Amino acid sequence: MSFESSAQPVASIWGGIATADQILPGVWHVSTASHGGLILSAQRQEAMPGALRLEGIHYEEDVDWSLVYLAFEAELKLLRRPGMAASLQLAHDIARNWHPQPYGDFTGIAVAPRDSYVMRRRAAYQAVIGEIVVTAAFGTHEAWVPAGKTGLIGRRVASVDHLGWAKYDGPDVRALVDAARYDSGNIVNSFAAIGAELI
Numbered sequence: 001m002s003f004e005s006s007a008q009p010v011a012s013i014w015g016g017i018a019t020a021d022q023i024l025p026g027v028w029h030v031s032t033a034s035h036g037g038l039i040l041s042a043q044r045q046e047a048m049p050g051a052l053r054l055e056g057i058h059y060e061e062d063v064d065w066s067l068v069y070l071a072f073e074a075e076l077k078l079l080r081r082p083g084m085a086a087s088l089q090l091a092h093d094i095a096r097n098w099h100p101q102p103y104g105d106f107t108g109i110a111v112a113p114r115d116s117y118v119m120r121r122r123a124a125y126q127a128v129i130g131e132i133v134v135t136a137a138f139g140t141h142e143a144w145v146p147a148g149k150t151g152l153i154g155r156r157v158a159s160v161d162h163l164g165w166a167k168y169d170g171p172d173v174r175a176l177v178d179a180a181r182y183d184s185g186n187i188v189n190s191f192a193a194i195g196a197e198l199i
Contacts, residue, residue, distance in 0.1 A: 174198070
């Protein structure tokens, strides 16, 4: 399919456009004072494979840009721009990690949890549905947290969405736990698993 160049975008969902570069006909890389990403023409958006297509024409620069690079990978390879091979590999890595289902659907390659933070996060929260988990933690700089303890705010997990974000119900609760038992590096810390005591 042949794509037409499109007019430079004049606005974005991220704010006023500071710079814009048409990397492929109808695919604009834009930056703003706060964020940026790719903006597609209507023709490009229509050509996005169903598994990779977002609802709008904006594909932000942290993660969603990878979907566009996967969709038009063959064209991008033909550009022979410096660093393009690395960018395409990064697109695969990011999409596999953060959009595992669309990536698998598009490529036909099943994504294992070890290759996707989203899948690991989803599994971790699914395992604690119905339990109270840490949503915020505080050190002894807070007046209500005694020495040797970590102060916790938590809520009960009701469900988990496809990206691994927990949905909560019920009120916030406070608890204390021995500082050595709380690990902020864990995807999820349930009150029960770390022995948190409600206060």
